Amino acid sequence: MPRKWTEDEAAGWLTSDAATEMLDLPRRIAASIVATEGGAATVADIASGPGTFLKIFLDMFPESTGIWHDASETMRVTAQTALAQYGPRISWVFGDMYNISASGLPTGLDVVMTSRATHHLTSGELATFYAEVCQLVRPKGWIINLDHAYLGDRWDATFRSARKIVLPKRESGDADSGHRHERPAPSIADHTDALAKAGITTVQTAWQAYYTFLLLARKP
Numbered sequence: 001m002p003r004k005w006t007e008d009e010a011a012g013w014l015t016s017d018a019a020t021e022m023l024d025l026p027r028r029i030a031a032s033i034v035a036t037e038g039g040a041a042t043v044a045d046i047a048s049g050p051g052t053f054l055k056i057f058l059d060m061f062p063e064s065t066g067i068w069h070d071a072s073e074t075m076r077v078t079a080q081t082a083l084a085q086y087g088p089r090i091s092w093v094f095g096d097m098y099n100i101s102a103s104g105l106p107t108g109l110d111v112v113m114t115s116r117a118t119h120h121l122t123s124g125e126l127a128t129f130y131a132e133v134c135q136l137v138r139p140k141g142w143i144i145n146l147d148h149a150y151l152g153d154r155w156d157a158t159f160r161s162a163r164k165i166v167l168p169k170r171e172s173g174d175a176d177s178g179h180r181h182e183r184p185a186p187s188i189a190d191h192t193d194a195l196a197k198a199g200i201t202t203v204q205t206a207w208q209a210y211y212t213f214l215l216l217a218r219k220p
């Protein structure tokens with residue numbers, strides 16, 4: 001069932017995010033790989049929250065403009081403070097990641113990224129998500145996803161428990177959440193399958209720690 005976070009969930013998540021430091025490296029890896037293949041002038045961050053991923057791209061590409069996209073007013077207020085230094089380089093778009101085509105986002109973008117948002121989606125929703133994102137990206141543009149995956153019965157519980165030893169900050173709930181999870185996250189294979197359905201087969205996992213992965217995909 002499509003859903004958005006409540007403002008209470010957004011506020012609670014902001015005060016208890018245990019993974020920001022760990023995710024700085026994969027976010028920089030993503031920007032460095034785009035830089036190595038010619039850079040980016042226009043980027044959008046879907047379900048951007050406080051805008052941390054967007055900030056790394058705006059810093060890596062000083063001439064670029066960015067689009068912050070999210071459904072939460074709490075997140076918008078937080079991101080506008082965190083990203084104040086970028087002024088008019090950022091456009092602010094309120095939208096639903098379950099219906100991206102209705103968000104009014106521009107097409108022809110060099111990069112559309114997202115982080116820690118698609119693990120709520122069913123495989124059908126994931127296919128729709130990538131198909132809609134694909135429409136926003138120019139030919140040869142990038143789709144980048146940093147998210148949590150289900151690792152299968154053999155490893156999933158072990159990796160989630162192990163991560164809590166290294167990132168123990170949360171007082172309750174899943175180490176990466178603070179919000180409800182209605183089903184196991186999609187696997188990395190679910191992501192590559194959904195991208196393939198959108199016609200994108202140039203896909204690489206650039207980083208993984210425990211059950212969190214960075215996927216870079218390039219539109220034909």
Ligand SMILES: C[S@@+](CC[C@H](N)C(=O)[O-])C[C@H]1O[C@@H](n2cnc3c(N)ncnc32)[C@H](O)[C@@H]1O
Nearest residue numbers: 003004005047048049070071072096097115116
């Ligand atoms: C776990 S946070 C991740 C924030 C940010 N991408 C990061 O990694 O730091 C998930 C984000 O998804 C946003 N969100 C939840 N449901 C959404 C929806 N249906 N459409 C757009 N954004 C949504 C929340 O407001 C929140 O900012």
